[in-house]
Amino acid sequence: EAGVTQFPSHSVIEKGQTVTLRCDPISGHDNLYWYRRVMGKEIKFLLHFVKESKQDESGMPNNRFLAERTGGTYSTLKVQPAELEDSGVYFCASSQGRGGYGYTFGSGTRLTVV
Amino acid sequence: AQSVSQHNHHVILSEAASLELGCNYSYGGTVNLFWYVQYPGQHLQLLLKYFSGDPLVKGIKGFEAEFIKSKFSFNLRKPSVQWSDTAEYFCAVTAYSGGYQKVTFGTGTKLQVIP
Numbered sequence: 159e160a161g162v163t164q165f166p167s168h169s170v171i172e173k174g175q176t177v178t179l180r181c182d183p184i185s186g187h188d189n190l191y192w193y194r195r196v197m198g199k200e201i202k203f204l205l206h207f208v209k210e211s212k213q214d215e216s217g218m219p220n221n222r223f224l225a226e227r228t229g230g231t232y233s234t235l236k237v238q239p240a241e242l243e244d245s246g247v248y249f250c251a252s253s254q255g256r257g258g259y260g261y262t263f264g265s266g267t268r269l270t271v272v
Numbered sequence: 273a274q275s276v277s278q279h280n281h282h283v284i285l286s287e288a289a290s291l292e293l294g295c296n297y298s299y300g301g302t303v304n305l306f307w308y309v310q311y312p313g314q315h316l317q318l319l320l321k322y323f324s325g326d327p328l329v330k331g332i333k334g335f336e337a338e339f340i341k342s343k344f345s346f347n348l349r350k351p352s353v354q355w356s357d358t359a360e361y362f363c364a365v366t367a368y369s370g371g372y373q374k375v376t377f378g379t380g381t382k383l384q385v386i387p
Contacts (some may be wrong), residue, residue: 198379201362208372
């Protein structure tokens with residue numbers, strides 16, 4: 159089966175610009191998660207979709223971040239306008255059930271804001 | 273809320289040396305425990321997991337971890353490391369949040385194995 163796919167793998171943008179990250183989960187996985195790792199720190203939860211609904215968005219840092227999941231399939235995470243502190247690696251993961259058996263992660267998108 | 277501590281941020285070992293990476297978690301309820309690994313240039317992969325039963329869990333590539341409930345620990349071990357084990361290792365715990373299991377990660381430990 160295909161894994162979790164993220165693109166782009168790497169994005170470099172200027173402060174104030176907009177960037178959209180995409181995640182395609184494993185087919186049939188209702189749960190989709192976004193995580194972020196800022197340099198050298200822990201991987202932090204951003205939000206959790208169940209199908210097209212936001213189950214938990216408690217980790218979203220501020221209103222410059224907007225996540226959507228169209229039709230319960232792929233998801234996008236838009237940062238507008240980007241700030242320097244948004245730089246990091248953004249991971250997407252998906253799972254079946256209620257997530258207790260571990261997630262399958264994508265390879266991540268490395269975002270650099272200059 | 274749950275939290276995870278990994279004590280070693282960077283570990284350097286020679287090939288054939290034994291490995292133990294520490295992990296402690298903080299959560300009052302029932303947890304599931306995981307170790308993930310990220311090899312250079314690759315995505316996060318599940319190394320092993322503990323849900324219940326035998327507290328000594330064996331994973332892929334000769335890794336194992338022991339859950340010690342009284343110490344809130346889930347340390348990762350390997351008797352003899354190889355150069356190919358060079359990677360970053362993340363301890364993680366899931367706990368129920370809003371009816372779903374939510375994964376919380378530690379800060380990660382970079383392991384460098386010297387040939």
